[in-house]
Amino acid sequence: MKRVALFLIILISSALSQIQFEDYFLEKTMRVDYYHVGDVNSKIIALDEIREEPYWGGPKKNLIDRFNFGNFKYEVYDLKTNQLIFSRGYSTLFAEWLTTPEAKKVRRAFHETVVFPFPKNPVKLIIYTRDEKNVFQKSFELEIDPKNPFIKKDKPFNFSSFKILNNGNSNDKVDIVVIPDGYTESEKEKYKKDLQSFVNLLFNSSPYKENKSNFNIWGVEAYSKESGTDIPRDNIWKETILNTSFYTFDTERYLMTEDNKTLRSIAANVPYDLIYILVNTPKYGGGAIYNYYSVAVADHPTFEYLIVHEFGHGFAGLGDEYYTSQVSYEEFYKLNVEPWERNLTTLVDFDSKWKNLIDQDTPIPTPPTDEYKNRVGVFEGGGYVPKGVYRPMLDCTMKSRTVDNFCVVCKNTIQEVINFYCEK
Numbered sequence: 001m002k003r004v005a006l007f008l009i010i011l012i013s014s015a016l017s018q019i020q021f022e023d024y025f026l027e028k029t030m031r032v033d034y035y036h037v038g039d040v041n042s043k044i045i046a047l048d049e050i051r052e053e054p055y056w057g058g059p060k061k062n063l064i065d066r067f068n069f070g071n072f073k074y075e076v077y078d079l080k081t082n083q084l085i086f087s088r089g090y091s092t093l094f095a096e097w098l099t100t101p102e103a104k105k106v107r108r109a110f111h112e113t114v115v116f117p118f119p120k121n122p123v124k125l126i127i128y129t130r131d132e133k134n135v136f137q138k139s140f141e142l143e144i145d146p147k148n149p150f151i152k153k154d155k156p157f158n159f160s161s162f163k164i165l166n167n168g169n170s171n172d173k174v175d176i177v178v179i180p181d182g183y184t185e186s187e188k189e190k191y192k193k194d195l196q197s198f199v200n201l202l203f204n205s206s207p208y209k210e211n212k213s214n215f216n217i218w219g220v221e222a223y224s225k226e227s228g229t230d231i232p233r234d235n236i237w238k239e240t241i242l243n244t245s246f247y248t249f250d251t252e253r254y255l256m257t258e259d260n261k262t263l264r265s266i267a268a269n270v271p272y273d274l275i276y277i278l279v280n281t282p283k284y285g286g287g288a289i290y291n292y293y294s295v296a297v298a299d300h301p302t303f304e305y306l307i308v309h310e311f312g313h314g315f316a317g318l319g320d321e322y323y324t325s326q327v328s329y330e331e332f333y334k335l336n337v338e339p340w341e342r343n344l345t346t347l348v349d350f351d352s353k354w355k356n357l358i359d360q361d362t363p364i365p366t367p368p369t370d371e372y373k374n375r376v377g378v379f380e381g382g383g384y385v386p387k388g389v390y391r392p393m394l395d396c397t398m399k400s401r402t403v404d405n406f407c408v409v410c411k412n413t414i415q416e417v418i419n420f421y422c423e424k
């Protein structure tokens, strides 16, 4: 049986490695924008527009996703041969909103985007959504002819950009674009200084520090009319380029933007894999969604923790391991389904998680005692609830406001994702 499985793995991986970037793609990006509309009971995806963007910063060999992270997944097929030529997992703000009480009462529309290298020939794009058992179901399908004259080529947010950390070719590096929000033109130097701190602080934590030469970090000179950001419950409203706001889903520290279209158009100024938003405010807050975007505030004393923690979500799809803070989610993790996040388990399918890292004499669940303080186990509490969701170690940067403190499961996951972007 094992031999058959191994043979199949070899067969599948050799089939995947046959996809030559040059056979199917040009070195630029196709961006498909759509609206995700609905409530807890019904959702639809409706096309907004298709755009051509000037750079492709992602891998050219690792075209097919190997992680299966995220609430959604998209696949691109060559229309003529039906060959899968590109796939990625991702999550969105809409998916989080669906777990809030508001989604039971009102229908809303969120703007979302998928990107892939610009195809040479007609393709079929399929978007999948996880069902209540976390199995992907097809929710959208679109045939795209890259020669369609209505694919937009204008650059609505054309800004100058610069590389603050340069390690070479974007196709085999992790490229982060760090976009400023709430920095005015006269605060240009502050943005550059904050961006330099961002670079210094991100690489203080393992496993980022061992991988510094695998990253490029970009800045974009996209300044705002006003300084700061929105704080709705204090009646503070600022005109900023990305429209970030505290109190997302009425959680004070949850600082996000719903203006995805502007965000993506600004990011398109550079070749990027990941988007990070740096907000010019001393108030504590941030947020991040897997393969979507991450946010941190620049002027809070916990800046380093925020950068590293949020990037854990945005880059490696890690879940929150804490369970004591106030959030507005209801049943974020269903206890009868295994979550897709690598660092959380409901024990429904623990074999698919970090079981191989646990000593045989460690009990499952593991008591939170001194004996197991620095050992990998299965500790109850995580994913915003004290019961039924388990985490790998007593402490981790995904649990407490600490730095250089990722648990071994989170570290391993981050390293795997770095390797993927670096064509390993």
Ligand SMILES: [Zn+2]
Pocket: 321, 343, 392, 395, 396, 397, 398, 406, 407, 408, 409, 410
């Ligand atoms: Zn962890």
